[in-house]
Amino acid sequence: MKDKIKIIIVDDESLARQISKNYLSRYDNVEIAAECSNGFDAIKKINELKPDIILLDIQMPKLTGFEMLELIENPPIIIFTTAYDHFAIKAFEVSAVDYLLKPFSEERFEQALNKAIKLLDDQFSQDSSIKKVIAEHDKKIETLERIVIKDGGKINIIPANEIRWLEAQDDYVMIHSTQGKFLKQKTMKYFEDHLEETQFVRIHRSHIINLSYLQHLEQQETDSYKIILKNGHELPVSKSGLARLKATL
16 A cells, blocks of 8 residues: 555535544544535545545535535545435445535544545445445435536536426437526436426426426327427427326426
8 A cells, every 4th residue: 555645625615624624633544635615626636636535525515425425436435424414325325435514522423433444445345335325215216307417528517497398318418598508417207207297298208308398299190299499499209208298288
């Protein structure tokens, strides 16, 4: 293992960052590479400094800890911190990663850090754990209010009401919005389950539309319909999609 373990602290509360720094100061083999007060700065620093471990607050303005995780490729070892146990406990029960419930003692901090250091030699286990945490968190989401997407070096936050329609693209979903179109590595089922059901309707196995952007429904042939959106774009409607559309309208 390397001589110095590089750590980045991500928390919007300065006092919380200071407590973590004080606890870490006892370790000769640890280097605090950076501290960040928001997710945007954190992603930049993580990509730039490539830390071994991140102390990551879950509830932050601008970008939450879970949204950050979706945007980080090959995330390092994560120790989550939270003041809200209902945001964390269920997700972490299914994984090997650790979390600290604020306010946490130095003894509890030491346990989490030692666990994280052991995981440094088992990155596969860590990757699997992070995926489990994200999957469990996805199950808990009731209604998506926004979608966060990394497009090159830019992070886009798309409010749900700005989505015109979604389109299946193999293992991804193409999100067509007022800001442009973006690929997100999620399933159509995920969006169908978590977007507001009175506003979004799955009209086809490959398409979900926002009813706010619906212009009209047009019959092509017997039992064959298509949707015309307000921007003129046309989308096919399946029989089951037509039934869902009529039920919602």
